[in-house]
Amino acid sequence: MSTIFDKSKEGKYGTSFTEKTFSEMSPNDELDDELLRSEDPLLPQVSQPELVRHYTKLSKKNYGVDDGLYPLGSCTMKHNPKPMEDLAKNSRFQAHHPLVSEELVQGNLELMYDLGEDLKAISGMDGITLQPAAGAHGELTGMLIIRKYHEDNNELNRRREILLPDSSHGTNPASAAVAGFDAVEIKSNEEGTVDLEELKSAVSEETAGIMLTVPNTLGIFEKDITEVARIVHDAGGLCYFDGANLNAFLGRVRPGDMGMDITHFNLHKTFSTPHGGGGPGAGPVAVKENLVPYLPVPTVEKSEEGYELNYESSRTIGKVTSFPGPFGVMVKAYAYIRALGDKGLKKVSGNAVLNANYLKEELKNTYKVAYEGLCKHEFVLSGTDIGEGVKTVDIAKRLLDYGYHPPTVYFPLIVKEALMVEPTETETKEALDEFVQALLNIAEEAEKDPDLLHQAPTSTPVGRLDETKAAREPILRWREKEE
């Protein structure tokens, strides 16, 4: 694949602006010589059709939710309806500078306030911040709140440990560590949930709290969660609930009713913004009454005069992002929640769980299921025993030849050769059946002709990559070829 620079040839151009037209258009824009570059920037010189064709070709090599099923467990591209994108792009939302005075953006503030109220109702919590820009950022915010809470009680010196089940999301231990805590791993039992005996022996006067991913990365609901909360609270710790995948139980159960103190949401997963591609995202954090004073400022408040940003809070952990948060993402989440209503939200979780269980049942006789029983929005298969020398990576690469984005692979770490599948709630039965057929075909190929899998993919623009080299020596930008 050649780059746009390879197509460049001195003197070709794609616009019809001349230097003269520019100066006529903006007579006042003459820059001082000292502000001008001494050399022209090295830009590709191509014709307009060449430019359009180059990028159109590139876009066709891409794969996204608009091409087909995207069963990437844990970090799924969940349903992102197009009308919500249009709303977020509406100039009446977009045209406001973040420093515009509050009287002039009452509508935006009202939307933020109402979204906060909705998320509080959905999670069963009492206070909320919309500031964090990602799920992991929400976790860090939650950890800083736990830190400040223990500091206020003069216990931070000894409460240094955050307990983490071995089935928790990868960002959880990282967030605990960034906030200055020690991550202590709790082993799962054979059902794939927190082992209560392990937990009891791990809690102590040094426990600052626990971080629970629910459903955990095996797609299993922590059925003993209220007991987990009791054990941690008895030891003086706080409970953090990673609610990134709320589509598993939206409208049915609430972390606030399970004894949880803090939770984050991934608006860019469950609430109508795509996850991935580097953002923008939003990871609001909701807390119980006793932790409200610690929330980042500003919070959005409603008073008799209208809506306002409140910076007054004696015990706040401070700001976690500039300005009140990623507004466009909030517009989409608000519109999505209002469009679906209580019944619609409940249907989301019903379909998410139904689709995942359907896939699991169709595949379990061919691929080993890591944990039997009902799963929530996702489940984990194992790529062991599929064919001579065949590994999960071969299965994933072969799926590319069948025109699918592969599931998450080699995560969670507690399952050998893991293949983590999340179909999402909006896939039809026909789409799921086609995906099942592809995986069944691959299992057959693995037995008859394992080399076919080892060499896959063969139908994509690039074949099998050296992934270690790609990770260790990434070339992230074009540079003019050097001698």
Ligand SMILES: *Cc1c(COP(=O)(O)O)cnc(C)c1O
């Ligand atoms: C995606 C995810 C996160 C992290 O969210 P980011 O926005 O990618 O930082 C945290 N926990 C769970 C369970 C997730 O699925």
